[in-house]
Amino acid sequence: MATDLKKTDVVIVGMGAAGGVAALPLARAGLEVIGIEAGAWLSTRDFPPDELRNNFRGWPQSVQKANSEVPTHRPNASAPYSPRPAIHPMMNAVGGTSLHYWAQSWRLNPWDFKVVSETKRKFGAGRIPRGSTVEDWPFGLEELEPYYDHVEHEVGVSGQAGNIGGRIDQRGNIFEGPRGREYPMPPLRGTEFTEMMAGAARRLGWHAFPGPAAINSRSYEDRPGCFYHGYCARGGCPINAKNSTAVSTIPKAQATGHLKIVAQAVVTHVDVDQKTGRVSGVTYVKGGQEYFQPADVVLIAGYTYENVRLLLLSKSPAFPNGLANNSGQVGRHYFSHFQTMSVSALFPFDLNNWYGLPAQGVGVDNWADDNFDHAGLDFIGGGNLWIYSDRRPIGAANMNNFGKAPGWGSAWKSFVSANADRWNTAYVQKTTLPYEDNYLDLDPTEKDALGFPVIRITADYKDNERKMGAFVQDKMVQWYREAGAIAVEKLGVGTMGPSTHAYGGTRMGDKGETNVVNRFGFAHEVPNLAVLGASVMGTSGARNPTLTVQALAWRTAEHLMRNWKTIAAG
Amino acid sequence: MSEKDKGHHGGADVSRRGLIKQVGLAGVGAALSTPNIAPAAAAEVPPATRREALETLNATEADTLDAIVARLIPTDENGPGATEARAAFYIDHALAGPLRALRGAYAAGLAAIDEYALASKGSSFAKLTGANQDAILSDMEKNIAPGFSPNSAAFFNLLRTHTIEGTFCDPYYGGNANFVGWNLIGYPGIRMGVTANDQRMNPKPESILKSAYDDPMFARNGGDHGH
Numbered sequence: 037m038a039t040d041l042k043k044t045d046v047v048i049v050g051m052g053a054a055g056g057v058a059a060l061p062l063a064r065a066g067l068e069v070i071g072i073e074a075g076a077w078l079s080t081r082d083f084p085p086d087e088l089r090n091n092f093r094g095w096p097q098s099v100q101k102a103n104s105e106v107p108t109h110r111p112n113a114s115a116p117y118s119p120r121p122a123i124h125p126m127m128n129a130v131g132g133t134s135l136h137y138w139a140q141s142w143r144l145n146p147w148d149f150k151v152v153s154e155t156k157r158k159f160g161a162g163r164i165p166r167g168s169t170v171e172d173w174p175f176g177l178e179e180l181e182p183y184y185d186h187v188e189h190e191v192g193v194s195g196q197a198g199n200i201g202g203r204i205d206q207r208g209n210i211f212e213g214p215r216g217r218e219y220p221m222p223p224l225r226g227t228e229f230t231e232m233m234a235g236a237a238r239r240l241g242w243h244a245f246p247g248p249a250a251i252n253s254r255s256y257e258d259r260p261g262c263f264y265h266g267y268c269a270r271g272g273c274p275i276n277a278k279n280s281t282a283v284s285t286i287p288k289a290q291a292t293g294h295l296k297i298v299a300q301a302v303v304t305h306v307d308v309d310q311k312t313g314r315v316s317g318v319t320y321v322k323g324g325q326e327y328f329q330p331a332d333v334v335l336i337a338g339y340t341y342e343n344v345r346l347l348l349l350s351k352s353p354a355f356p357n358g359l360a361n362n363s364g365q366v367g368r369h370y371f372s373h374f375q376t377m378s379v380s381a382l383f384p385f386d387l388n389n390w391y392g393l394p395a396q397g398v399g400v401d402n403w404a405d406d407n408f409d410h411a412g413l414d415f416i417g418g419g420n421l422w423i424y425s426d427r428r429p430i431g432a433a434n435m436n437n438f439g440k441a442p443g444w445g446s447a448w449k450s451f452v453s454a455n456a457d458r459w460n461t462a463y464v465q466k467t468t469l470p471y472e473d474n475y476l477d478l479d480p481t482e483k484d485a486l487g488f489p490v491i492r493i494t495a496d497y498k499d500n501e502r503k504m505g506a507f508v509q510d511k512m513v514q515w516y517r518e519a520g521a522i523a524v525e526k527l528g529v530g531t532m533g534p535s536t537h538a539y540g541g542t543r544m545g546d547k548g549e550t551n552v553v554n555r556f557g558f559a560h561e562v563p564n565l566a567v568l569g570a571s572v573m574g575t576s577g578a579r580n581p582t583l584t585v586q587a588l589a590w591r592t593a594e595h596l597m598r599n600w601k602t603i604a605a606g
Numbered sequence: 607m608s609e610k611d612k613g614h615h616g617g618a619d620v621s622r623r624g625l626i627k628q629v630g631l632a633g634v635g636a637a638l639s640t641p642n643i644a645p646a647a648a649a650e651v652p653p654a655t656r657r658e659a660l661e662t663l664n665a666t667e668a669d670t671l672d673a674i675v676a677r678l679i680p681t682d683e684n685g686p687g688a689t690e691a692r693a694a695f696y697i698d699h700a701l702a703g704p705l706r707a708l709r710g711a712y713a714a715g716l717a718a719i720d721e722y723a724l725a726s727k728g729s730s731f732a733k734l735t736g737a738n739q740d741a742i743l744s745d746m747e748k749n750i751a752p753g754f755s756p757n758s759a760a761f762f763n764l765l766r767t768h769t770i771e772g773t774f775c776d777p778y779y780g781g782n783a784n785f786v787g788w789n790l791i792g793y794p795g796i797r798m799g800v801t802a803n804d805q806r807m808n809p810k811p812e813s814i815l816k817s818a819y820d821d822p823m824f825a826r827n828g829g830d831h832g833h
Contacts, residue, residue: 086824444766446683
């Protein structure tokens, strides 16, 4: 029997990248906020420069909740399951995966909000890929711009603006949409290698620029600048130069006295008042005990898989197929970011990529979104090309052999000894669309540690992704060749299994028949329930989602504050 | 011996040898004069026999594994390999701890290797010539060795993955002993503060050989430097 707790104004389920941001404007507005987080508090001492721990054993993980609920995957409803990874790509802790993520903090480009209307306008409806359920967002970039700005300053993002109010700055990304002002910090520095790649891009007539990161390029607020030690990918920052919500927005929210965090607590159910159909609070398990936390408003802010799972598990007479799912839309319009079909290259000299971080790099956006002419092409969208400095010993030794050596023995050893610091793999994020037959549901057999079904992913890359992927891959090959690579290898398409960039499942849109949440992130079917996270995003763009997730979270929180009486009282 | 003691012992040992390797024989005098290196420790005395147990593998399994890692990353004209890095020691310890879920796969896989070795070459794997051992491993890699579940390539890949981990991991874990792996690939080492110059291609920064856990901030009961 659950212990009933005292009612609060707002419960946020998950104190990660999204929940940790939404808490700040709410707490500043004086609302009493309780943040329930499955993980614990971690400190800088938890983040040693240890590749085995970070990159091969799934640390940092304060509790292994996520690892007991790794989604299963099958490419389509009649295909066999793919092998299930042992380690969940996301982590639990106060701050969530913003503790160990790459921290690339992009705004989406204008086209990403208007994929359908822009494609129809330029090429006609026939160019929307068959079977895709893509919709325009209910608003454009200009609506989200002020919230991007809030987050860039409150979290702390370094970068170089390319477009301030329509004034193009060649030092930044000339393809970005208009922004109100500069980033609060200059971009992270380049390296000799990334400068070499930038020079090659310019020789090709492409525009090379440094990317944005939630990492300090100099001291910011009370945190130092990045020291580029090389253990940032899947590693927390031992000096707090990476601006996870655990060191930025969450402490600020706590300082108001209006945010209480309940850590190491797992929410198992969102409860519904059967008379009104409104949510009444959440049930969670902490230390083996069950608690019911009543609240006027509930914000679900887990990762995409967990947001969908929690809704599907929260069945009640009013919502027999899961909360906010009388429309059958929970789990639909799912996709994960198309990052495969990348390219590896081998150079005839050492690159010294041993230090740095994935966010320390150089980007090319000429082949992203609709930044190039698609008239003679048979796909829509494109990819951002990103080259960065990041290498550690085990990963280096696991290098591609480019067909030049066997996989073990003396010849392998000799090859790796000579070439461990001479290879590079690009990060190529590409437009990914939702389709009718790509979706999430509950796995019929696999259960988590508490006995609840895990998420099952049914998804595969479709023709548009594969054609566009091949086009973008050729551009990346061209870039590496221009920079002097002596061998390149095109990497395969792979499967669409559990991903760090998972979108949809609770999509945002004006139409309740095809979307779970409205333009402010509140459920069409449940007025005092909102969803935060990439699960509300209907398109991916060609860049990392976190800053967009955080801007949307801030916007949902602001909508709640402005309409508190209507939303909370019903 | 606690995990911490082992880590520290290994750390001191490898620091000394790493230093000698870095400065070369001509530099031993310099090492001797370094205040934090005890003269007795730096002298070329034969090391005492290591007192250590197998944590989970049985003796036959350990012999087989020793022989396998020695073929995967051999000791050759390019210097020490997985044997000197103590990759098999790393794997035994990992199978008793974080990788315990794979202990059963090792029991079955190592037994299958010996059975295949006996059937095809007439001897247990550890007693075969290097060429015959390579032939067995090659059959596994090509997924044509019988008697494995689910198949021989899967176990080969597991062995290769863990041998690489044990050769190139932080030495705290018992592998990459004397920084054999990091020296092999020219990793310049952990730097808590990398300058723009340290990221230039030429000249590359000097090698600094230490474990992450030589920094008291990250050691158990550490935190003096926490902030």
